[in-house]
Amino acid sequence: MRPRPRLLPALLVLQALLVASPIATIDNLITAPRAVGAQALRADLPATIASGLPFVVALLPVSMLAVAVAIGRRTPGAYVGAGIVSVIALLVGVLPGQRGMTTAAPVLHGIPLVLVAAATLVLLVRTRAQRTRDLGRSRVGRATAALLVGGFVALAALGATRGSIPVAPIAAAVSQDLDFDRAEPRGSIEAEPSVQHPGLAPDPDSNIHGDAAMSDAYTDREVLDPRDARVIRRHLGGVCASVLRDEHDRLVAVCVNATRVTINVLDPHTLEVLARRHVADRPFRLDFATNFAGGGYAVLDADQRVVLPTSDGWITRWSVADDAGEPQVEPVDEFDIGDGLLDGEGINSALPGEEGQLWVVGQLGSVASLDTSTGRAEWMRFEDADIENSFAVGSDGRAWVVTSRDLVALRAVGGRPQVQWRQDYDAGTRRKPGQTSRASGTTPTLMAGERYVAITDNADPRMHVVVYDARARIMGAKAICRVPVFAPDRSATDNSLIAIGDSLIVESNYGYNLFDATFGRSTEPGLVRIDVTEDGCETVWSNDEIRIPSTVSKGTAAGVIATYTKGESVAGIDAWWFTAVDATTGDVMWRRLAGTGPMVNNHYAATYVGPDGSMYVGVTGGLVALVPPPG
Numbered sequence: 205m206r207p208r209p210r211l212l213p214a215l216l217v218l219q220a221l222l223v224a225s226p227i228a229t230i231d232n233l234i235t236a237p238r239a240v241g242a243q244a245l246r247a248d249l250p251a252t253i254a255s256g257l258p259f260v261v262a263l264l265p266v267s268m269l270a271v272a273v274a275i276g277r278r279t280p281g282a283y284v285g286a287g288i289v290s291v292i293a294l295l296v297g298v299l300p301g302q303r304g305m306t307t308a309a310p311v312l313h314g315i316p317l318v319l320v321a322a323a324t325l326v327l328l329v330r331t332r333a334q335r336t337r338d339l340g341r342s343r344v345g346r347a348t349a350a351l352l353v354g355g356f357v358a359l360a361a362l363g364a365t366r367g368s369i370p371v372a373p374i375a376a377a378v379s380q381d382l383d384f385d386r387a388e389p390r391g392s393i394e395a396e397p398s399v400q401h402p403g404l405a406p407d408p409d410s411n412i413h414g415d416a417a418m419s420d421a422y423t424d425r426e427v428l429d430p431r432d433a434r435v436i437r438r439h440l441g442g443v444c445a446s447v448l449r450d451e452h453d454r455l456v457a458v459c460v461n462a463t464r465v466t467i468n469v470l471d472p473h474t475l476e477v478l479a480r481r482h483v484a485d486r487p488f489r490l491d492f493a494t495n496f497a498g499g500g501y502a503v504l505d506a507d508q509r510v511v512l513p514t515s516d517g518w519i520t521r522w523s524v525a526d527d528a529g530e531p532q533v534e535p536v537d538e539f540d541i542g543d544g545l546l547d548g549e550g551i552n553s554a555l556p557g558e559e560g561q562l563w564v565v566g567q568l569g570s571v572a573s574l575d576t577s578t579g580r581a582e583w584m585r586f587e588d589a590d591i592e593n594s595f596a597v598g599s600d601g602r603a604w605v606v607t608s609r610d611l612v613a614l615r616a617v618g619g620r621p622q623v624q625w626r627q628d629y630d631a632g633t634r635r636k637p638g639q640t641s642r643a644s645g646t647t648p649t650l651m652a653g654e655r656y657v658a659i660t661d662n663a664d665p666r667m668h669v670v671v672y673d674a675r676a677r678i679m680g681a682k683a684i685c686r687v688p689v690f691a692p693d694r695s696a697t698d699n700s701l702i703a704i705g706d707s708l709i710v711e712s713n714y715g716y717n718l719f720d721a722t723f724g725r726s727t728e729p730g731l732v733r734i735d736v737t738e739d740g741c742e743t744v745w746s747n748d749e750i751r752i753p754s755t756v757s758k759g760t761a762a763g764v765i766a767t768y769t770k771g772e773s774v775a776g777i778d779a780w781w782f783t784a785v786d787a788t789t790g791d792v793m794w795r796r797l798a799g800t801g802p803m804v805n806n807h808y809a810a811t812y813v814g815p816d817g818s819m820y821v822g823v824t825g826g827l828v829a830l831v832p833p834p835g
Contacts, residue, residue, distance in 0.1 A: 216286060219290065220272075222317040225723060225724060233266070236256050237358075238359050267289050370801070382795070398416065402556075405449075419651065419703045429817075463485060485516075509522060520535065545568075548568075553594035558616065573621050584614075591608075592641040598650060606643075629670055638697075660710060664695075684741070689743075700756060729748055751769055755810060780797075798830070806823050
């Protein structure tokens with residue numbers, strides 16, 4: 205064999221640093237097995253595998269370093285191992301969603317990793333190394349494997365004995381717990397509560413956006429002072445996007461993973477699970493991380509029933525307490541409406557309309573009016589259009605739906621949906637990074653006493669906040685205003701606008717996906733307040749530093765925007781923060797560390813504020829909360 209090149213071990217070490225920072229690698233090796241152990245108790249194999257993905261990613265740089273050492277020791281099979289790990293690194297570097305060189309070094313991925321991996325493979329080919337024994341038969345390989353397997357089993361057992369979400373220990377140890385400026389905002393915002401929908405549980409706790417207007421605003425509560433608050437992390441086996449509050453002041457969290465949906469009744473102060481039930485299955489799909497049908501949206505109706513669409517065309521309703529008021533999840537009734545859906549079409553959301561009626565929207569443009577007294581559904585379809593989000597319902601029973609082509613208002617006439625109001629918008633030419641579809645990323649928001657309805661478009665180079673007159677009775681009326689937001693060619697959102705009084709707040713989600721929110725990276729920054737006036741719209745402030753990867757933020761009339769943020773980290777640390785922003789100035793008032801690592805990524809779930817000021821955020825592992833101290 206020709207002498208080995210001295211450059212080869214150096215290239216493998218460089219690949220390891222480009223795949224993940226040392227801190228992220230060690231943290232993932234420690235936390236992922238604990239997550240697998242916690243999930244395995246729920247007998248959910250796909251979710252257990254998903255919980256271990258960070259461990260698999262962490263093994264890659266460890267393998268590269270082991271192979272580099274093996275080459276230095278002239279271990280048989282080292283060249284074969286170098287080829288295998290370099291091919292995997294090459295694939296990682298070209299994965300969809302990679303944005304090339306990011307601003308957070310040394311976690312670069314993308315182009316640099318591809319170049320280094322390619323150079324390693326070229327060097328290997330030129331040496332014409334012979335295949336010998338596998339690396340795993342060497343003492344180095346056996347020792348490494350034994351250490352990893354033994355450590356995995358021990359940590360998995362530890363995770364199985366605890367109900368909390370594991371966090372990355374090194375990242376947590378070196379992260380600041382509290383970044384504090386002040387607890388009180390500079391001012392408040394004049395706002396009246398939205399009209400209470402008679403078919404929903406009391407506002408603002410009936411659905412992911414709070415009320416039927418989808419305002420994402422609280423007019424009856426403030427955000428707590430974070431200095432004496434405590435952080436709780438509860439593992440619930442999936443992303444808990446819809447967190448509702450029942451008449452007994454208990455949380456009702458609807459949690460979704462790749463294959464199943466559960467309803468969890470929780471103590472709001474401790475997140476103790478009081479009742480839990482597996483209520484639906486989801487067929488595994490490659491787009492499961494961005495497919496919200498069949499569990500992403502759920503509502504609590506006026507009769508304290510969870511209204512939950514399923515992935516196979518059913519609308520189900522579930523009680524969350526027995527006759528004595530004790531927590532218990534039981535089926536109430538169900539409606540099979542799958543015959544009206546297209547092949548492969550899931551139901552995104554269902555909301556009460558007029559008395560005894562449910563509005564239902566499907567992903568591929570199907571809309572139904574369901575009469576719950578007869579079980580009959582009447583359908584209409586928007587051709588060549590998708591519906592990716594939920595919708596709003598006005599006090600007059602009209603449903604406000606944004607498709608990938610239009611914003612429409614629907615009324616059930618004789619039980620059949622009919623378009624009564626329609627406006628087109630610029631849907632753009634591409635699905636931007638951070639979006640789940642090529643269209644508006646917002647659920648429509650009714651505001652200012654339902655005088656206006658607001659969405660964002662998908663225009664390039666800059667997205668616009670677009671406000672329409674909701675009272676207009678004609679088709680094609682012009683928008684009241686179209687305000688461009690965020691940086692050119694870095695402008696997108698996939699979350700509903702916050703509407704407090706006459707003010708709108710919009711966040712940037714450009715660049716988000718599960719992979720690009722790891723290893724110290726984050727999304728493009730941006731948070732903007734726009735006020736609607738008699739003369740149009742005006743931008744009040746723009747925060748160009750705050751990074752909100754994907755949460756459904758909330759606003760309060762007391763003057764605080766409650767959100768969930770993640771900055772960039774040169775060290776590769778993934779720290780997630782409960783964050784309060786002054787709605788008057790746009791300044792960050794404080795941040796409190798919610799946790800570290802991929803299990804506390806909110807992944808399109810919402811931030812909620814409780815009556816006592818507590819903050820709750822659904823995350824990939826379940827739910828995190830910032831609550832007042834006991835007593």
